[in-house]
Amino acid sequence: MMSLLRFPAHVFEEFERLQRDLEQTLAGWPLSLREASGVPLFPAVNVGRTNDAIFVYAFVPGVDPNALDITLEQGVLTIAGERGPWQPKEKETIYAQERFSGKFKRTLTLPEDVDPDQVDAKYRDGVLTIRIGRKAHLMPRRIAVQ
């Protein structure tokens, strides 16, 4: 079974090259507020595909899955929700506060062949897995040689 978490080395090299190019292009430009604060995007996502579906894995620990707002509109998948802002009690000393808190919203543009009628989502161990079916007629077809 293939793991989404492991990619062949060349994929990483390609990714790093893209990142370098991007950094060079953006050199001298102000950072976005979010980048400036050093806060990474939340939730982080991984995306993969099979012949008949697209799989989106959103790493969104510690939320109530029923409170997640997941929409798919014109090929754009949106995952929105809130992770409880953290209220320190009296007489507490904070040593680390690295975890994301507050409202979040992430949007992903999916490939054109996704079928909005075939979506299902599961939440387990803090990972939201969304499966979106692909339209059958756009799937690659093997052509038999006579």
Add this chain to the structure above:
Amino acid sequence: MTTQNERTVPTTTANPNETTNPRTAEKVTAVPPRVDIVEDETGITLWADLPGVSKEALEVKIEGETLTIEGNVTLSTPEGLEPLYAEVRAPRFARQFTLSRELDPEGIEARLQDGVLQLRIPKRTHAQPRRITVQVG
């Protein structure tokens, strides 16, 4: 030497056979989980984000004064999945902390829910502030 002190937090103890994951045998990239840590009068509470780590894949241990949190990430991936894009590229979380002496490792409590680990480490009784009731008489 260290194995004598090694202790797994009871609530996260898994069958050793189950934790024999081929991934742990290899040197795999690990990322430190993001944590929140607060201290109050009676102890320290730590929350760690460990999305994709099941109870069986989590290990919390104390060796001497070192607290280690480790966990392997598992995703339910279908047969033939081709990766398109990934922000999470390390299949493992790992982070170590040093426990100060006034903390009581024997009293540690761990709870894992929805990919968030909550650890409570109490202070030793003598390190806790004592409230002295003034008798009126």
